[in-house]
Amino acid sequence: MITFVVRRLLLAIVTTWLISVLSFAIIQLPPGDFVDTYIAQMAASGSSVSAQAAEAMRKMYGLDRPFYVQYGKWVGRIVHGDFGESMEWRRPVLEVIGDRLWLTVLLAFAALIITWGLALPIGIYSAVRQYSIGDYLFTLVGFVGIAVPNFLLALVLMYFSFRWFGASVGGLFSAKYSLLPWSWGKVWDLMKHLPLPAVVLALGGTAQLVRIMRANLLDELRRPYVVTARAKGLTETRVVLKYPVRAALNPFASNIAYLFPFLVSGSVIISIVLGLPTVGPLLVEALISQDMFLAGSIVLLLGVLTVIGTFISDLVLMWVDPRLRQGMG
């Protein structure tokens, strides 16, 4: 069991390192370097930078050193919380990202809760009452849910909520709060704005998980241990919930890690449509304007969060599967 945790932890560290190398490679990828970009910007605004000054800047930033030295310096700065400066915003990267990272995580987490909260009971119902009218209905809705792009759903929901309630649903905050510092009022305001984008984001994944849960459970319902449980005189509800559902839950635990990147990348278009202050649109903008320090930092931060998510999902998996816990995995 401890071997399992240690192995996973080591794997997580190696993965994080690889992500950091990749992020740095993204930063280095465009031709030229930061100083070239800076010079070009200066030239565009009418002033010029002397060759000496440029050289001094290169020395200062260590741009004249080989790749691995630059990478080492970059990592060293990040460890101290300095992610570099966004060229487009002319502000430290962390300041630009600001609350967006946590709002992204919050949105993904809310979507995850909704996904599970809907997918589990519907999946169980669909499997236990296979080929019933309810099953067919959920199947239909589910396939529509998988097929409809979620930005379209977002647009439709925005239209209707504006038509019927006269409310604008864009953003995660009301205009009143969006620029104010954090307060209980602002948190409550966020809570009121969160459900709609979370639901939009959750639906595609929910439809898929319903199918997965239904298929898993149908497999499990035919296993001999279900007959054993019935032969003990348990009620059907208890038989189903204690035994096959428990077994069908395993894939859900390993799904946490897979869902997070899916939700983050899935949220980009929705965030643009609904005007949500998440990192998605920021990343897109950064990539378009070649703001590489910002883009690389976002990729790095999301990557690290995903690694953490994977590690947590491994722990959950170990918790739900006695075979792993007993070191039989």
Add this chain to the structure above:
Amino acid sequence: MAEPLLSVRGLRTHFETPEGTIRAVDDLDFDVFEGRTLGVVGESGCGKSVAARSVLGIVEKPGRVVGGRILLRTHAGDTLDLAALPQDSAAYRAIRGPEIALVFQEPMASFSQYYTIGNQITEAIRLHLRLSRSAARARAIELLDMVGVPQPSRRIDEYPFQLSGGLRQRVMIAMALACDPRILIADEPTTALDVTTQAQILDLLRELQAKRGLAIILITHDMGVIAEMAHDVAVMYLGRAVETGPVADIFAAPAHPYTRALLRSIPTVLAKPRTHLPTIAGSIPMPSARPAGCAFSPRCSEVLGDVCRQTEPPAIGEGARSVRCFLHGGAP
């Protein structure tokens, strides 16, 4: 002979499928007595397991008990017709465990791998006997000890995958006996085990029967197991008992051609080396396409002619012995 604990008459369990009705069990009769073992024997697909599940009321959809009576004499002394109870009723649930219990084929697949064996045993004890958590645990340890699980107080907290096949089957038997049933249905209890373990499990069943007066319905396709374990035999073919009787009589003088064929196909150490084991010609027909007349007639080497192919032979016999074959009379 004493009155039977369980008496099944004209049992019919059918499966409604889009391809037509599958008559898995069709007009089945048998009796089970206290302290005796009824061996139910037949090829795969003859309806043995479905019959067992019908008795327990756990037939899976689209299967349904559509006719017949399952008369059970309960602990309390009254006689219940289980076939008349809805499968999911509380009354039927009270039968499963305390009156009739089930042990079956693959001990690995028959346990959930997500709970300890203690959890899976005590669950039934707490449900039916209404014992406290600690009392149920004590009883489970006692049961494990009784079926010969070493170090029961440690083993109780282990998971099924941590036990060997033989131990798992012992635990399965302990679980079945948790609520003191009077009838134990053992559906191929030793098929998945190696020969030595198989003998140990059969010994254990015999020992428990002697101690508790348990009635056992032993379902198997192995005539050797029947010879060793059973007091009475019911030979099943396509959902019905073609021959029933005391084991010694049936082995000494098998009356139905199907029974004879089954007995011929037992390998013996006395057989001449390098000869083929006799097999039964043809294969078991689909229960949805049951042949007219005697269902065995297309494979029968002693078929009498059109009478077998057109008319269903009635059960003939006196006392405990009965056979459905025109060789023994009953022809119209």
